[in-house]
Amino acid sequence: LDADARAALDVGxxxxxxxxxxxxxxxxxxxxxxxxxxxSGQFLENIxxxxxxxxxxxxxxxxxxxxPEVVSSICAVLAETDVINMVSRGISTANILKGIHLSxxxxxxxxxxxxxxxxxxxxxxxxxxxxxxxxxxxxxxxAASKDMRIVVRSHPDSIYAGAIGAALWGAFRFEKLQAxxxxxxxx
Numbered sequence: 103l104d105a106d107a108r109a110a111l112d113v114g115x116x117x118x119x120x121x122x123x124x125x126x127x128x129x130x131x132x133x134x135x136x137x138x139x140x141x142s143g144q145f146l147e148n149i150x151x152x153x154x155x156x157x158x159x160x161x162x163x164x165x166x167x168x169x170p171e172v173v174s175s176i177c178a179v180l181a182e183t184d185v186i187n188m189v190s191r192g193i194s195t196a197n198i199l200k201g202i203h204l205s206x207x208x209x210x211x212x213x214x215x216x217x218x219x220x221x222x223x224x225x226x227x228x229x230x231x232x233x234x235x236x237x238x239x240x241x242x243x244x245a246a247s248k249d250m251r252i253v254v255r256s257h258p259d260s261i262y263a264g265a266i267g268a269a270l271w272g273a274f275r276f277e278k279l280q281a282x283x284x285x286x287x288x289x
Contacts, residue, residue, distance in 0.1 A: 164235025
């Protein structure tokens with residue numbers, strides 16, 4: 103999806119992953135979130151449901167924040183409790199969502215640092231790759247870091263990266279098996 107990318111941030115329903123790769127796409131190092139799911143798509147989906155908004159509204163609402171609230175990044179249960187308390191205190195949905203995005207971005211940028219991805223292009227993939235609020239929060243978090251110069255990019259097909267990779271790997275394996283005579287062409 104981006105030939106310049108030497109890192110990927112794959113943020114899916116349950117986990118976030120940071121991956122460093124060479125120019126051919128070979129994985130050199132990776133690290134996954136090890137804490138509970140407070141940095142995941144499932145968590146964000148639960149929060150959206152609680153706030154009564156559609157998932158496709160999350161990014162645009164987050165970008166309207168003027169005073170984001172800090173949200174726990176340690177545990178989904180604690181973060182959800184934070185959100186419930188914020189709603190009861192009258193904190194705007196935009197500020198709650200931006201706080202969540204900033205919390206998630208902090209965890210993701212730490213993953214990048216942990217695998218040594220501090221320069222170059224990082225491609226966002228997975229279900230949250232097109233969440234404009236999360237991408238903006240990640241760009242903001244990295245810009246505030248003195249030791250990171252990562253350019254974060256997303257692509258309209260980023261959410262399909264896993265499926266694209268599986269299809270490419272399947273085609274590669276099919277060709278190998280066919281070359282060895284283990285699979286015959288259909289008539």
